[in-house]
Amino acid sequence: MSETSHASEPQTAANGARQINDFCINVATANGTGSQTSNIALLRAMFRMGIPVAGKNLFPSNIQGLPTWYNIRLSKAGHIAHRDVAEILVAMNPKTVAEDLTKVPSGGVIFYDTALPVKEDREDVVYYAMPVKDMVKSMSVAPNLREYIANMVYVGVVAELLGIEMEMLRSALDTHFSGKKKAVDLNMQMIEMAAEHTRNNLPKRDPYWIERIEGGNKDLLLVEGNAAGALGSVYGGVNVVAWYPITPATSLADGLNEYLPQLRRTSEGKSTYAVIQAEDELAAIGMCVGAGWAGARSMTSTSGPGISLMAEFAGLAYQAEIPTVVWDIQRVGPSTGLPTRTSQGDLGFTYQLGHGDSRHIILLPANPAECFEFGYKALDLAEQFQTPVFVLSDLDLGMNLWMSKPFVYPETPMNRGKVLTAEQLEALNGNWGRYADVDGDGIPYRTLPGTNHPAAGYFTRGTGHNDKAAYSERPEDWEGNLQRLRRKFNTARKHVPKPELTQQDGGSFGLISFGTNHNAIIEAMEMLKADGHVCDYLRIRALPATAEVGEFIEKYDRVYVIENNFDGQMHGILLQDNPSHATRLASLSRQNGMPLSAIWLHEQIKAAHERFTKALA
């Protein structure tokens, strides 16, 4: 990590120095105007120039006409966390322009559509006026295409002034339109016209530059978490998918609907999978449970409201020990909440989803490569442990394009778990108990419907049962089963993905977090280090927490548990796991719909830790 760049502090142009590849661009438009194409083209072009970039789409829960912001961060140090401050504003939305303008820091730059009521009255910023309407008019294009094409104007202007390569824009659009040449040409024509206008009329007056980094972003992908998760599931052999549309999980199902037909049809064009759009989430998980029971690798994707509706089936699958996978792309709750904002607020609820005493395995991806990895691992774990496995991603990860390490093809064969075949049953003389703990790991053996042996059939139920799956109300049977389930859960502790440790020389306190907070934490750690606060960081990748987590906590007098929710839910879970270290654990959580930022984290951790050390002294 670079120690000199504090990318989170706004860069001022006051000193006149060139600011290269290290600032943010905020594009303010309205939903449904087509600006997504422009923004992604910009992002992808910069990515292909080798520059570390991150794009964040802040969109409303609406289809057309409401404010939308697209935030692009360039960071030569590779920081891709959300940053609140953008040096460069592209103002295209009359409804938000007044407030947008106030947010531009001193030394910043404002590109604006001349149709907007912008008075060039600030001394501390640079203005570039873009006569969008005129430029669009000067291009002979069907009237119904005008508004759409209008957004290419700012692409051209910004590219010209900041130094984004035209060829990279073309290649980005080529990818975007899957090579449809007419579409690419039309858009490029507008971009180039705008660039030309800029060359002729708008001399560069700001210090921000985008410069190609040779060899930068080599091997990296630019991909959304949901697409990665879908792909990982496909390589994990998912074969029954049932889902119900909900933002921000829909694009995971979309990904499956895109990749499955491509990758999983036989030569005769038949599908090795079934995808069913269910009538609601209750039915979606019901189908997954039915399919998992019948031997399929099943999954569903949803978000908060769906998780609430799935509670009863989650409990059934836990109790009857049926594998299935549920992706929760978290958005802000409680209730319908903010459907288009990000959160980690379902963690605590999902961990114990269902009435009574249940506990679920949860995977916590932090980046697209991990979404891919957990895509297949979740299916493995579900069958290995015969239980529902939840993957808790979030809107930020799922719906934004991220730079990502390449996906690693699964290293091990699929784990189909303990399934007895007819031959094995025969060898056992048919003596087996569906819920017997033969191996001492709490994991029983199951048979699949269709197994041709007279002893294969058993009765699956959510009610109390004994080892042989017979209905039982005996206290011993119930308690024994709960204990075995807990044993199984503790076995899972050893098999779920281990946490990732980031250690620094002389780290004197700890941070624990999970998921997409990662990038902001890494950046905040640098900022803290500059202040003399050196800390270590453990990123939990799954629940139940593995032994490493307790060991990490034990090492420090103080460990901050960082979360993007209000209640400090992971903190609560860790308290229960480690009551004897409770006083070491401090919760640092926040929920306002935005990803945590490094600046906020830096402030909070610094203040909290200074209070703590003072109290100690």
Add this chain to the structure above:
Amino acid sequence: MSETSHASEPQTAANGARQINDFCINVATANGTGSQTSNIALLRAMFRMGIPVAGKNLFPSNIQGLPTWYNIRLSKAGHIAHRDVAEILVAMNPKTVAEDLTKVPSGGVIFYDTALPVKEDREDVVYYAMPVKDMVKSMSVAPNLREYIANMVYVGVVAELLGIEMEMLRSALDTHFSGKKKAVDLNMQMIEMAAEHTRNNLPKRDPYWIERIEGGNKDLLLVEGNAAGALGSVYGGVNVVAWYPITPATSLADGLNEYLPQLRRTSEGKSTYAVIQAEDELAAIGMCVGAGWAGARSMTSTSGPGISLMAEFAGLAYQAEIPTVVWDIQRVGPSTGLPTRTSQGDLGFTYQLGHGDSRHIILLPANPAECFEFGYKALDLAEQFQTPVFVLSDLDLGMNLWMSKPFVYPETPMNRGKVLTAEQLEALNGNWGRYADVDGDGIPYRTLPGTNHPAAGYFTRGTGHNDKAAYSERPEDWEGNLQRLRRKFNTARKHVPKPELTQQDGGSFGLISFGTNHNAIIEAMEMLKADGHVCDYLRIRALPATAEVGEFIEKYDRVYVIENNFDGQMHGILLQDNPSHATRLASLSRQNGMPLSAIWLHEQIKAAHERFTKALA
């Protein structure tokens, strides 16, 4: 509390002394044979003789033919907790007799139907053979009544030999059959015939006696928790009830259906309430939320599976701030679990019911008088705090007959919460914000539909909103609202029912528990005291935990949190509330479908505390 009686230890007759009013009777029958009438008659007759009694019905999840046990405890010291050991067995069920016999302790007594394969081969017990069939035959009764009447035989035999007064049996049956004389007579005839047969043929050979206690049970009621809860709700003015049948919650709705028509019809016979049997639990709570929003005092009753299905609506009601009351008569989960066994396993899940960050007010009754009290208090709290309030009772409390203190008529007027009338709106010039925290307690003002003022209407939603109830995706609005909701929750901390403290001289450690564990704890404390372990006990009556809970924990080096669930859910909640005292808190929980027993608690606490003190030393 008596210090000499250790009622939990089986009484042996070895010393030949009379055992008076201090033993257990276990009646083993089959479901649907009518034995409930017999058992309750026995229980009520003893109750009316002034003897402290407790009856527990262990019934299967089935309608007819499966084993059922009815356990009656007599305790002169007034202990009414569940006790595993019964000195006296009444064996009427051929299917379970073999195992039932083995459970009779040395010194015990066995009444058995001669049709059962009982060999009188134990030396350490007393046998009484009951020729049930013959006795029934000798009474001229329609054949279809024979099986039913058969159960009165053991009533007569047991009454005669133990000393239950015939007049009290008659009065008990009179209550049972609401004074229907023919029914009472028919049953009494059989009882008296059996008593006579006993006098003539079965000389008393055991030391157990039931003797009237003059003035005993004065003022006390014999009532089920669910009936008490229903009645409390009626006096709380409940006026919209929506429910869906589920064991063990159905009898609460039954109670409402019984008492409401009695108590809440106008002189013209019109109802001041609406009771709707919904099509499922999702609809039941939906109706309650709609009604609460429209200004009704609404409630529903359910059990675990229903709680799971209510998760999404619970989150909506929390977020949109709508009052309603949900009774959860807990049974054993996860999943369908053991529908006819008791549990406290929904606590943790309900506390945070709904995805995202929600927290609910929970009331935790321990006895029928408290069910009555919480019946009206829940409705008050719901309207006061504009939020769903959950009352977590359990099967043991809800469906069994308990001795109970009389119900206390509500001492304060109904609290209808902060509702603005048209006049008040006018005085405010229509300036009000539905979600504004005017009073600093986090509780906003609402208006009801139908309020005749142009400014009364507002838009209710589960999505993000600002103070004026307008849709908002602004981070500040979301965060501000969560903070206000937390403020409201903390205000509730001061208004929910306070815990009940049981303090002993020199108490050196603490117990914390809630609900029906109470009786076993009181008894176990006596047993512990006899061993030299003197402790204090705090019974939590509501969540969020009030200040007293933290103060109690602070007072002791060690506090055992006692629960009838597997995960130690209250322990988890208290850890989060009191992380700095985490090491003082030890979890002591169990879940096998049975109420906790004093014997088990005594053993466990003793062992744990001896380990603890040894480790300290």
Add this chain to the structure above:
Amino acid sequence: MSDVTNTKAAKTNNIGLEKNDYKGLPSTLCKGCGHDSVSARIINVAYDMGLPPHRTIKISGIGCSSKSPAYFLGRSHSFNALHGRMPSVATGAMAAHRDLLTIGISGDGDTASIGLGQFKHLLRRNVPMLYIVENNGVYGLTKGQFSATADEGQTLKYAGVNELPPIDICLEAIVGNCGFVARSFAGDPRQVETLLKAAISYKGTAVIDIISPCVTFNNHLSSTKSYPFGKDHEIQLQELSYIPHYEEITIDEYDDGTRKKVQLHDGSWITLKKLEKGHDPTDFGQAVNILQEAQSKKELITGLIYINNNYKDLHSVLGTVDQPISSLQEKDLRPSRESLEDIMAGMR
């Protein structure tokens, strides 16, 4: 009580309110969305009928359609509930307050997919209310998946071909013992307003299934008809990033018994058929058959399809007092101290 004061005397209705008093917030739906036409109709009818805003409530589920209560009758209480759960919330509200006129707004996904069970059970209870389905055959708010009312064989840009038979909301309503079942088209102001007025006067659940095209997601990729956007440029946006602005579709009057073909924004056509003058809406069999036939001909019957005034409504089944239950206060709700003593006496 004060009211909105106006300097210029604007036109008022029979309870002295202006049209403006029935409006809501500016719509945030897509330009040209059929749902906005429905809102406009409701505003007109409420104004014309002089509905007191404080006696009207609006309840909806989740979806573009379910958002629309924000865009009309801004003075009335409104509850945007959960996806598919408007029926239970409306039932509870009506049980609590019998004097309110309840306008339920739902979508086809909201009512026919996730909400089908609640919809049918609301009908069974005959909760007195106006139940409007703004039916576009897609999930608008989640961007264009098929709903359960989508036609068999219909093609959507993102969702492919629908191979499942549609759920006919009117047929479901009739079979489900609903006593007022009508269908119309959002762009037929006269018919929609007439039906709305009739429905508001009906005592019981009145269902109006309003075909309300989604301008944004009802695009037929494989359609042979002209594709609205950039056909000649062969541009297909990869994600739904650009949404053109359309005008709402409005059709002219057409006669009873005749058909009217309507072109939607994507160039595709639907055929409306107004019920024959002779249609007897009190005939259950005829109503069912007419719908069944229309479905096989891929026509949409419009008009009042079925009416039955004999079903008992929720309130008469409940036997509640005449005033709203929610207006009752302690004296009516809390029985006397003595009554409690009496009851306890029976428990001793």
Add this chain to the structure above:
Amino acid sequence: MSDVTNTKAAKTNNIGLEKNDYKGLPSTLCKGCGHDSVSARIINVAYDMGLPPHRTIKISGIGCSSKSPAYFLGRSHSFNALHGRMPSVATGAMAAHRDLLTIGISGDGDTASIGLGQFKHLLRRNVPMLYIVENNGVYGLTKGQFSATADEGQTLKYAGVNELPPIDICLEAIVGNCGFVARSFAGDPRQVETLLKAAISYKGTAVIDIISPCVTFNNHLSSTKSYPFGKDHEIQLQELSYIPHYEEITIDEYDDGTRKKVQLHDGSWITLKKLEKGHDPTDFGQAVNILQEAQSKKELITGLIYINNNYKDLHSVLGTVDQPISSLQEKDLRPSRESLEDIMAGMR
């Protein structure tokens, strides 16, 4: 593979199994419960048709009815799922394993109350399976509340008078695009078995609504007919503590087109009417009308009411491979390493 060995050669069917091989555990339902009759019918039919137990699965919801899969076909896999959710579980299982014969068992509460939405959507997908509703008009397992199929005006001992109209499962099925809809009476062995065999041969969802009296809770307190228990003694148990034992009701053959009155255990009567010989079960309109008429006459039409072989079933819509998806192994399920490289190339 070994099989149950028997010393005495018992009668076997065409796949060499005995009747015993199709039995289940002893029933724990009330003596005389109609559901046990249905189990007996299924055992007979499975034996007669030589169904391979390992190729048959049983899925149910929650209720007395839903317990009954424990009492037949003990060798087959069975799944007692959640209340009202059998349809989704069955859909998932069938999607996973197309070669299985699925027998779904549900109750009227399970299907028509909590499960109505899933039921209708299962029909819409035409999931190939036999869907049996053991319809008694009450919630048996929770002790006698009205279900949504209870007749209007019916009186139950604990629940009072039902004032809501019934949901007709057959009507709902027909309107919901189900291609095999039949009704019978649990005590009519011949008709039930005939219908079961036909249903098992049907490709798609086959619904049989079997009237299956609840001997314990279908007691009419206010009934003028003789009350089964202790009428002359005026005994009424306060709680449901005593349940008399009854014999299952069995009726004799009766002719097509004729009516048969059947007395239930509580002395009340129901009227069954066997479909006319001339009934054309392929006629949608006729099927609907016949049900509607019967309902108004308080008769129960029995027989195969509607059949339609033209609906596409789940598997053809899904276009899946011929073998069961759940039998596919890694080589079929995990695409190649190269394919992943290709896809990633497009993401750079």
